[in-house]
Amino acid sequence: MAVIMHVDMDSFFASVEQRDHPELRGKPVIIGGRKDSRRGVVSTCSYEARKFGVHSAMPIGQAVRLCPDGIFLPGNHDKYEKISKEIRQVFAKFSPVVENLSIDEAFLDMTGCEHLHRSLPAMGNAVKQAIYDAVQLSASVGIAPNKFVAKLASDYRKPDGLTIIALEQIKDWLAPMPVTNIWGIGEKTAEILAAWQIHTIQELRHCSKTQLIQYFGKHGRNLYWLARGVDHRAVEPDTEAKSMGKETTFRENVTDTAVLRQVLAKLVALVGARLRKNGLWARTITIKLRYSDFTTITRSSSLPQPINSDDTIFETADRLLKKNRGTAPVRLIGVYVTQLTTVTQATLFSDPREDKLTKLMDQLNTRYDKPILRKGREL
Ligand SMILES: [Mg+2]
Incomplete structure (x- = not known):
């Protein structure tokens, strides 16, 4: 059973300003623009301002009408970004699998980590306390078997809330x-x-x-x-790279599909090796074709499971090539992988023999500058 935690800072920007300027505490603070600013929308407002009906995404002018005595501030994004980084460091102490949704919100996959805590409430409170210790701000936490329910749970008792929804409660709760x-x-x-x-x-x-x-x-x-409260989406950690790819431009345009496949196989081998070297899996495969008249197309296919074997990448890329090749001479071909993740569910479904062969090839190929082992389709 998965244990997913959603953490959402309470009126983040406004709370930061109230933290740093005690005279603002207990007052309606509205971040997004000065009172006289004609443009701009509310990005965050304190709970005191919400009582007047002010909410985020509301035009500043409307907020001024609802809450004329409110304290309107433009906000300091650099400061919020810096605090957000400190909060992310706290998350990293609790789970290796963190998906940051925005500057003040994240999913933590706590599956398996729950045993490190006395109970789920203790775990939720530990995260809240650690955030408070680091940045003196309050957060609301939801814990549930999936992302959909966890996100609703964190919102359930805001601010400073902690809501835990067990599997058997989901249906009635929703x-x-x-x-x-x-x-x-x-x-x-x-x-x-x-x-x-x-x-x-x-x-x-x-x-x-x-x-x-x-x-x-x-x-x-x-x-x-x-x-029905069923949601199988995995917590997808952010990775440095959002995509990886390789492309090649031909000295002379190519019309022979067999040649294109061969080059594609080589590109796939390079991309696959790079994925595995970085411990990443990809869910979407994209091919790029530029024709002799410089028309460029990209075609993608997403797989049900993240993958990182050359065979699967090639199979998908080759299928895309066949389907979209057309007849015009090709000037450039490329392959890209996106939706990268370190979540390794894929390994459950992959063939261990193939994994062994891939590992061996990677080991040998990284020992020398040039790949020394290649699959037949590249020749
Ligand atoms: Mg928030």
């Missing part, structure tokens, strides 16, 4: 919530659902999967499962 609490339900979807008299998550459960898919396409399937 039932009375408005459908707009579901990720991806925007105004448009909500309008259609309202026309069907569906306002709560409980009511959304009356829709069949077929019906939802019919109306909302692929997204319909997500709605069906999220309404």
